[in-house]
Amino acid sequence: MRRETVAAVAAWSSALADGEKVEITFHGGEPLTAGFDFYAMALPILRDGLSSRLAGFSIQSNLWLLTPELCELFREYRVSIGTSLDGP
Numbered sequence: 001m002r003r004e005t006v007a008a009v010a011a012w013s014s015a016l017a018d019g020e021k022v023e024i025t026f027h028g029g030e031p032l033t034a035g036f037d038f039y040a041m042a043l044p045i046l047r048d049g050l051s052s053r054l055a056g057f058s059i060q061s062n063l064w065l066l067t068p069e070l071c072e073l074f075r076e077y078r079v080s081i082g083t084s085l086d087g088p
Contacts, residue, residue: 001034001038001042003041003045006041006042006045006046007045007049009024009046010045010046010048010049010050011049013049013050013053014049014050014052014053019052019053019054020053020054021053021054021055021056022050022053022054022055022056023055023056023057023058024046024055024056024057024058025057025058025059025060026039026057026058026059026060026061027059027060027061030061030062030064030065031059031060031061032059032061032063032064032065032066032070033065035065036067036069036070036073039070039073039074040073043057043073043077043079044077047077056078056080057077057078057079057080058079058080058081058082059074059079059080059081059082060082060083060084061081061082061083061084062083062084062085063081063083066081
């Protein structure tokens with residue numbers, strides 16, 4: 001997803017209902033395939049773009065691609081991590 005798309009999502013979500021909570025969940029396919037660079041770009045844009053609202057972030061993943069760097073980034077942005085047991 002491009003930077004412009006992430007910014008558009010933040011602007012659209014922010015305009016829905018000022019002051020109300022919004023929860024953004026990264027899932028579908030395997031969201032960690034987007035990689036560290038995507039989340040390092042997207043999370044600050046979303047946080048700042050949703051500053052008028054109480055924003056929460058979560059990710060649903062099988063965790064195969066979770067790295068220590070992603071763990072640190074997710075901790076910084078308080079991304080709640082859910083896992084699934086899939087595959088053999």
